[in-house]
Amino acid sequence: MPVLIPRNVDELVEVFQEHPQAKLLAGGTDYMVEVNLHGRKPETMISLRQVKELTEWSVRPSQSRITIGAAVPYADMEHGEIARLVPALAQAARTVGSPQIRAAGTLGGNLGTCSPAGDSLPVLAALGAMIHVIGPDGNRDIDFVDFMVGVKKNSLKPSEFVHSVSLPIIEGWQGYAKVGTRNAMVISTASACLVRDIDEGIVTIALGSVGPTIIRARDAEAWLTKSTSLRAGADLNPAVAQEFGRRVALESRPIDDHRSTADYRRHAVGVLAQRLLTRSFS
């Protein structure tokens, strides 16, 4: 099996165009499990390790945005400047696997696999991330909600790849919470990311592992905006938080499987929504 090793983005564009069936590999924490345990046999691999641009991140203060390369490992998001600017992403990154996995796994991997249990994805959804992709026809930016289109399905075209993710730097509060049956190193049973923008006076919430895609609970968000002030200095009536949780749960679409039940997942995202909203006011 050939392994192609482009050294920069231009070469990556070129080889991926020549080998549209090739699998892109950065950390390999997900795909190599498929190869080793589930008999997936890639015909060609493209290693992203030498494409330095994908491992970089940058902040544009003028636009209040941070751009994170597709191959930046989770370990780099747990602490430091990224964690300070996007704390919910740091919290999500910390829940990914073990230290070894976090040293290898990347946002590009979560986006490429597009599992509803992808730990970083609710953060991208709640923050309204733009996914910067590059392909044979050039660059384009895809809103995360349009990027993830189903269970393990994204809207990348052939030979298109995720270059980076651009996230707004929010004035306010953001937090991520994930339920699993173990206190670390566990696949999400249900997860949620809540972002409260105190300048705009809005809350967004996105749910993981409770539907075929990451779910933005837009009805609950709209209800909340009407029901209480979300701006700086406002107070929260606990009854509002409880009702918010109930409404968020109603928007989930979970299933029963060997990891949990639909009823529990629905219940859990409601509790997470209530708690995250409460925390955003404390």
Next chain:
Amino acid sequence: MSSTVASTGTRHGTLGTSASRPDGVAKVQGGFAFSSDMWADNMLWGATLRSPHPYARITSIDVSGAYEIDGVSTVITAADVPGKLTYGLIMQDQPVFAAIGDTVRYSGEPVAAVAADHPETCQRALAAIKVIYEVLTPVTDPEDCISGVAEQIHPDGNIFRHQRIISGDTSIVGAIQVEGTYEIGMQDQAFLGLESALAVPDSGGHGLEMYVATQWLHEDRKQIADCLNMPEENIRLVLGGVGGAFGAREDISLQVHTALLAMKSGRPVRISYGREESFYGHVHRHPAKIWMKHHADTNGKIVKIEARMVFDGGAYCSTSPAVLVNGITHTQGPYKCENAIVDGWAVRTNNPPCGAMRGFGVVQACFAHESQMEKLAVAAGLSPVEIRLLNAMETGDRMITGQIMDSVAPVAQCIRETDAIPLPPPMSQDADLRTIPGGTGLTALPSNIKRGVGWGVSIKNLMYSEGFDDYSTARCRISEGVVTIKFATSEVGQGFTMLAQQIARTVLGVDDVFLDTIDTQVGSAGSTSASRQTWMSGGAVQAACRAALEQLFDHVATKNSMNRAELEIEGTDIVDRLTGQRVAVLAAIDGVDIDCTEEYHHPATEDMDENGQGNCHVAYAFVAHRAVVDVDLELGLVKVVQIATAQDVGRVLNPLSAMGQVEGGIAQGLGLAVMEEIIVKDGKVRNPSFTDYLLPTFLDAPTVEMVFIEEHEPKSPLGAKGIGEPPCISVTPAIANAIRQAVGRELPRVPIRPYDICL
């Protein structure tokens, strides 16, 4: 962690000190050769084809496609088994391979095996074998086997064993009665060193050398020899490096397949399972359903126990009959009671085969009786500690089997010493969120959490039971100034190699003790199970060393004109007590040639009669656990904060190793309490991976505060009791009882799932 074990001040490396393990440095540095690291020149790789169906008749098997693949050397099926077609520890009811015309009885049952030049070639060869199955409806409910409505799925029937215990006055009715039906899920041993064996045939094709990660070399050899139709003496089994066992290596898994492939191909063959195959390749802990009813007088004193236990043994017998007997004979737990009616069943279904796992039937019984004790405490208006102290068993008590408790039985002391361990401080409101329920998921704040405290106390039999003479053998040689110990005791990680050196250093007064290869070139050591090797193989090593010492004393007395009857070992010297004359052991052994092999046998036991009466167990050990848990009531997530424990160990032989057994057992019992379960639906395993079969991580592990109760056991050759199993037994109900206290629900099943708590 705290421990009452103080430094004894004795010579380092002898009994009672934290001697280092001979395998320790290599294991930490990654240099230890596990069985999966073994390699031989000209070696082929083997792999196993398994049934995807839990119950199906094999119509045909066509292996021709496999032979067409370049690099494939050998393909074998049931037709290639030259000897006995089945194997098994108690009943030989499990086919080496399911045959054409016969049925597969569990999902994952072996149908064929291949040997090829590369693991990848093996996988392609397996895919090229065409097996046609007539799929049948699996029998998955044990009650259908007991009632007889289920189809008989094996010629030996669907009942492995039905055993009653009828004891004392069964007409007694208690003023207080509590009852419940409890369920225990299927736990996996989940050792980290996966199954692996290397078989090397001799050039003439008459014999075989095998390197296997196993718990009992001689039993493996017997079963391999039977299936190969080869004399046992033509097979040498050598212990491959073992990475954990916990019961999962008692049964044959890949041994016969590897041997057959090697004999047929005439080349060395290695089979190594991956994690997923391991879930299909070994037996698991029996899932069980247990009904219990306790009768007590108005004070809470137990007067009678009624129970019905059903163990699902899965498709093949393995050790199910013995697991069942362990379960029912431990119905009363560590409490006084002579009156009982117990009905026990171990049945055959099309679920995965179950057999030995740390605790061996007692884990299931203990979860039930300790759940009952909590209910009894409430009904009698007593605290969990009071109800247990009131009923605590003592030496001399008659048990429901009619057996008199003749082991040291410090049950009350275990409870009191555990109770005396300080409780952890209350959760701080600014606690690191990773240390509270939900962990790194940051699901809760301390204000969302409620704390609970719960108790569990257990009794565990040691060694094999029901008349079985599971003796052990050891050899001590003193030659060319070197002491060498040989035994066939499987070192599976428990530290017996270290203990053997400690014994030899203590008895013989030497510092350097060489260990010979662990193989079948010496008599059987029995299995590394049932908390028995410290007692049994420890007894054998001690006996061999003592026999060698007697000969050494003869030699030294003659050579140095010392008083033979007055000689003793003092440190590293031989001393004449009468004259004070000393000879250094190192000098004394120079030039001597001594070779002693000794067997150690435990006191004989008996079969049970039809009413479950008989002296069926050798000895017992006890332990108490108190669990403190934090529970997120809304999300049902749990963090076990602290386990306090006092364990009856007889005597601590190696403090560090003892702590390791206690902490490891507690982690395993914690797993069963809150997360570890093989989920089986319609006869199929749904989570055969470490992604979905969850083991506790470091963040899930509690603080362990332990006390060892050292009342030397007179029956034990070293004064010590086995300590491997007790730590994992009553910790599970202790945690469950703590969660129940916090949640206020009955929670009759383990593992307790989040939705059991909050929905």
